[in-house]
Amino acid sequence: MAEHRQTEHTHPTTSHTDPVGLLYPGDVQALRAADAVTFHTTGDAAVIDACLSTAAFAAPRIYTARQQQLFPDGDRRDRRRRIAVAADIAGFDAQRRWHEHQLPDAAAFTAIDAAQLHEVWRSITTLLRPSDVIRLHWRADDPTDALNDPELHRDELRLGVTRGARRWLFLLEVHVLPQPFRMITCASR
Secondary structure, three states, rough: OOOOOOOOOEEEOOOOEEOOOOOOOOHHHHHOOOOOEEEEEEEEEEEEEEEEOOOOOOOOOOOHHHHHOEEEEEOOOOEEEEEEEEEEEEOOOOOOOOOEEEEOEEEEEEEEHHHHHHHHOOOOOOOOOOOOEEEEEEEOOOOOOOOOOOEEEEEEEEEEEEEEEEEEEEEEEEEEEEEEHHOOOOOOO
């Protein structure tokens, strides 16, 4: 499997198309080594950004050749590797109709700022292998959790991992927050 990620998801040495979210060896290594990881979904596009940061260092950080290879995109003083993935956002629309896969006009974002200290994230990355396919599963206002305060909303992010015929689903983040600070926003609300 070639290391260079194609935007069309076409394998560089063959004419077949790779599934969105297919992990290459460098992706797995970058996800394991990242200082921070962000998850973004807008419309029909979703990405995971694995980042190396200079925030913990008093002086500018010097990146090794291997770090520059794993995190090829420079972002000010930080380094980043972007992985395109598939995603679903489930939730209620403005008319209180449930959408299991594509909540209209929804966007989602969350970050793991200290990825090396996040036990769930570290466990997941230990299990990841090249050729796994990952997918983000967002759930806005999860109806299984009856919150007593109507101002609070429970949003969740699950990470799906498919390896051949096997499939795992990991609960990665849960946020219970008021409206302006939610993980999942919807323009029509």
